[in-house]
Each structure stands twice: as structure tokens, then as C-alpha cells.
Amino acid sequence: MLKPHVMHPVVRSVAGLCLFVAACAGVPPPPAGAQDQAFDIRSSSLPFKIDEPSATQVGRLIWRGGISMTASPRGFGGWSDLHVSPDGRALTSISDEGAWFDAAIDYDAQGNLIGLSAARIGQLRGLDGKPIVSKAEADVEGMARLPDGSWLVSFERRHRLWRYATLTTTPTPVEGPAEIDRQPANGGIESLTALADGRVIAISEEYTERPGTVMGWIGTPTAGGGYLWRPFDYATIPDFRPTAITVLPDGSLAALERAFDMVRGVRCRVMRIDAAQFRPGATIRGEELARLASPYAVDNLEGIAATRGARGETLLWLISDDNFNRVQRNILLLFELAK
Secondary structure (H helix, E strand, O other): OOOOOOHHHHHHHHHHHHHHHHHOOOOOOOOOOOOOOOEEEEEEEOOOOOOOOOOOEEEOOOEEEEEEEEEEEOOOOEEEEEEEOEEEEEEEEOOOOEEEEEEEEOOOOOOOOEEEEEEEEEEEEOOOEOOOHHHHHHOOOOOOEEOOOOOEEEEEOOOOOEEEEOOOOOOOOOOOOOHHHHHHOOOOOOEEOOOOOOOOOEEEOOOOOOOOEEEEEEEEEOOOOOEEEEEEEEOOOOEEEEEEEOOOOOOOOOEEEEEEEOOOOOEEEEEOOHHOOOOOEEEOOEEEEHHHOOEOOOOOOEEEEEEEEOOOEEEEEEOOOOOOOOOOOOOEEEEEEOO
């Protein structure tokens, strides 16, 4: 879905319609191609709230910096999920065109985000060991760093889960939930994370069997590297659907939800969920920490990660998917969770 950022409502409606038509034309950019190449990311600072320069907080989220990212590789964009190392020094992201990139994170003297450096980009491989080039095959939406350091990656359109020892290696297929193929083509597993005990939480963006919810699954590791999947329901409100989930330093979880329409543009909610809620057959209901919409810094946010800062504070990272469209941006936002 395409989400034009801050515009007059009428202009935004027209732009949104144009973007939607362009997206439906189905002309994806070429993939990153090279398996592992260095490149430079150009970062420009984002204002937190364009009509109130002194603003520093929305809901329980305190602004710690944001950047708009551009780069020369034509495969740079479409970022669907991210992982930040526990020490906050490195970022890894994947795109819905099958690309990945990693980079060092740069901070100012106050520990606020100012840029990325030492970046590398590549293309995920398929089961044949070759780079994935087809959009139908390369539509990555979620990633989870497993306790052994490997990556579990979710794809939509052709719904599936693959495990990568590293993002440059040939993957191993992982059997998904029984309902995985019932999901809408463009509404599959976008939210994916791993708990410390090795269980995996996966949530569909759109598949539902009960009104007012979407389906999620708890995956318990089994012998041979697979999972026993047991479903739960994730409660939603009108328009908003989950796009990412992560584990907070205290063991609870944070989910990112997104809504879009032609009049209001993109809106996002950041939710906190007690880990004890995640039980087979349960209906999960989160606590809203903040809601992001114009005139705050926002775009088509799809990825979330969490780390602990130098002072022991909880930090939340959000990344956007620009849909490879000039009207949208690749942005990276950093927030501190207020106590």
C-alpha cells in the first residue's frame, strides 16, 4: 500500500491515487544484484513535528532522532523489517524486493540518531542458491533473529518461511502454519519475532477467522529445526493492521500497526503487549503507546526493533518502505520509551 506523507489533504488524495495506480502497474525496480557490496548512505535529518519545532514527545515516545535515507544502488528501498544489534551499533534490514542491507549506526554526543555508515547491500538467495529476482518470489515482509544467530524470514504473495544461516547463504525451507496459504496474496505474515526461549511469534497482516482480529501463531521449536504452530487472535481496530513486532528489553513485546486512506494518509500505532498474553487460542490486546500521523515524522512504517540505551532506557526503532516511489521516503526513526 502506498502512503504519501505530509501534504494538503486534497493534494495528498490525488497523489495517493496516482501512487496507487503506479504501484498496480507492477514495474518493480531491479534487485540489488550483487551478493555483498559496500555503498554509501546519504542521511538527512528529519524534523519530529514540522509545525512545532520544539516538540519532543508523542504519547509515551520521546524523540531521539530521525533520518531520511538515500543511496545509489537501485535496489535500495522498500524496507519491510529491521533488526538492531543489542549494543545499538549495527542495523540490518530487508526489503520487499528481496534485498538486505546492514550498516553501522551513528549517534551524536547525546546518543541521538544522526546517520548510518559502513553500509553493505546484497540480494537474498533462493533455494537454488541464486539471487531471487522475481517480485512474486522476493516479497520479504518479516524477519526474526533466532537465538542461534540465524534468520527466519517470511515472504508473502507466495507465502512461506525460510531460514538463513546468514543473509548471504542459501536458505532452508521451514514449514509454516496450516493456514499460511489461506492468507491474501498481499496480506501475509508481516510481523515476525523470536522470544528468548526460541519460540517464534508470527502475525498475519490480513488473514482472519474472527471479526475484529487477524490471526497469529506461536511457533514452538521441534526436533529438526521446525516449529509446532498454534494459533491466536490479534485484536485490531478499524483501518489499522499489524506490520511488525519486536521483543522489548523487559521481555514484553511492541507491535507496529499501520492504517492508510487517501484523505488522511498514513497513520501508525505503536503498541505494547505483555508476553503472558501470547497463549494458544488467546485474543491479544495491546496498550497503545503512541500514534504517529502528519504533522509528525511518518511515512509507510513497516519495521520495528528495540534495544536498551546507554542509560538503561528502552529505545524503539522504526523503518519505512518507500515502495520505490519518489513521493515516499526511506526513513529511520529512533524513540525512547518514557517510563
